[in-house]
Amino acid sequence: MGRQVVFSGLQPTGNIHIGNYLGALRNWVRLQDEYDTIYCVVDLHALTQPQDPVVFERERLEAAKVLIAAGVNPERSLLYYQSKVPQHTELAWILGTLTQMGNLNRMTQFKEKSGQGSANLGLYSYPVLMAADILIHHAHKVPVGEDQTQHLELSRDLAERFNRRYGEEFPVPEGIIPEVGARIMSLQDPAAKMSKSAENLGSRVLLLDDPDTIRKRILRAVTDSGTGITYDWEAKPGITNLVEIFSLFTDTPIGEVVNEHSEKQYGEFKLLVAEAVIDGLAPIRRAHAALEDEEVKRIMQKGALDARSSAEGFQVGVREKVGLGG
Numbered sequence: 001m002g003r004q005v006v007f008s009g010l011q012p013t014g015n016i017h018i019g020n021y022l023g024a025l026r027n028w029v030r031l032q033d034e035y036d037t038i039y040c041v042v043d044l045h046a047l048t049q050p051q052d053p054v055v056f057e058r059e060r061l062e063a064a065k066v067l068i069a070a071g072v073n074p075e076r077s078l079l080y081y082q083s084k085v086p087q088h089t090e091l092a093w094i095l096g097t098l099t100q101m102g103n104l105n106r107m108t109q110f111k112e113k114s115g116q117g118s119a120n121l122g123l124y125s126y127p128v129l130m131a132a133d134i135l136i137h138h139a140h141k142v143p144v145g146e147d148q149t150q151h152l153e154l155s156r157d158l159a160e161r162f163n164r165r166y167g168e169e170f171p172v173p174e175g176i177i178p179e180v181g182a183r184i185m186s187l188q189d190p191a192a193k194m195s196k197s198a199e200n201l202g203s204r205v206l207l208l209d210d211p212d213t214i215r216k217r218i219l220r221a222v223t224d225s226g227t228g229i230t231y232d233w234e235a236k237p238g239i240t241n242l243v244e245i246f247s248l249f250t251d252t253p254i255g256e257v258v259n260e261h262s263e264k265q266y267g268e269f270k271l272l273v274a275e276a277v278i279d280g281l282a283p284i285r286r287a288h289a290a291l292e293d294e295e296v297k298r299i300m301q302k303g304a305l306d307a308r309s310s311a312e313g314f315q316v317g318v319r320e321k322v323g324l325g326g
Contacts, residue, residue: 006035006176007139009042009082009130012056012063013049017204018277019184019194021070021284022248023145027178029071031143037077038137038307039067041300044082044089045129048122065296066207069288078310080303082133087311092125092132094322098161099128103154131155135170136311143176145183166321184245187221190237208285211278218242218274219267229261229269239266246273249280 008028010020031037041063046056060081072079082088104110107127110119127150134142134155144152152175159170186192186203194204202217209217224236231243231254246269247254261269319325 003034003036004140005038005137006031006141006143007038007040007134007137007173008143009040009045009133010063010067011046012041012043012060013046013196014055014059014062015196015204016063016066016207017194017196018207018245018281019204020196021207021281022184022245023178024143025067025070025072026248027143027176028067028077031141031176032073032076035141037072038139038310039072039077039079040082040133040307041067041080042082042130042133045126048120048126061293061296061300064300065288065291065293066284068291068296068299069284070207071284074299074303078137078303078307079299080307081300084300084304085136085307085311087136087308087315088129088132091136091315091318092129094318095131095135095158095162096125096128098158098165099125099154103157104128107150107154109151127151127154128158131158134173135159136314137307138171138314139173140171141176142173143178145177149175149177169317169321185237185241187217187241190222190241205277205281207281208288209281210285214278214281215271215274218277219270221270223266223270227265229258229264229266231255231258239269242270242273246276249273249276 008024010016010024028037028039041060043060064079064081067079068074104124104127110124110126130151131154134152135158142152142155152173156172159172163169184194186194186198187205188200188203192198196204198204202220205214205217221238221242223238223242226236229239229243230236231240233240243254243257246252247257250257261272264272316325
């Protein structure tokens, strides 16, 4: 039996930050060693929010560049734009006919975003397209953040529902959730997840920020009353968030970080965190600067060809099972 298949996707909405990196992208890179990895810039999903077409075109390319700079190797992973593989949307339609309205009504992300006045059919059916993204290549594992577990559960339900109705076709995908770093919090509000869309730019550190910007944002990070460096999300969420970031960028267990730095002042510890982040992101910035746009476009075009071939190989069986084979 060959290696299991891992699938994951990244929305091309700019502002890729260290929360995305520590919670997802870094793990994507590591998974290349153990699995057959398929990574997708999910540009169709991004259209559920209004996009300026010129800016959006640039952000799609930028997302691909950042993935490659962060260590996703097109020689080892299948990397492509979702929109270039029409089997995603074909399978989404078929899965949509198996999806109960009640399933979609319960999705918390739809409730949150529609409450902001941006409700549309694409946003409502987003989880079905996400299920198709995963199932189209018969993926076995999906690295997900805590906020995506509900969507993964629907993907599992739809795989099982299809298999029961039409016969065995899809593996039932399992989630891979990192023990630490699944939720990096905002530097300005440690009760909220670090977000691409937060109005306060100081709430996040972007992967391509220069060292001065990184230093400035981490030194201005919200901390807690009292002194001492501890790891306690209830009592000291600000410092705990910084401890987690430091632990991940230095590959040091959290217990060791706390033992070594417990007596330090907040300002002193923040400087150490800033330097660890600067050092950790330096190779990504260098790799990004060395990438030519045309080279990345060629990589993504080849990836789309390979992904269409892979997807079509599986989709033939799906069509036959539902009566669309002839």
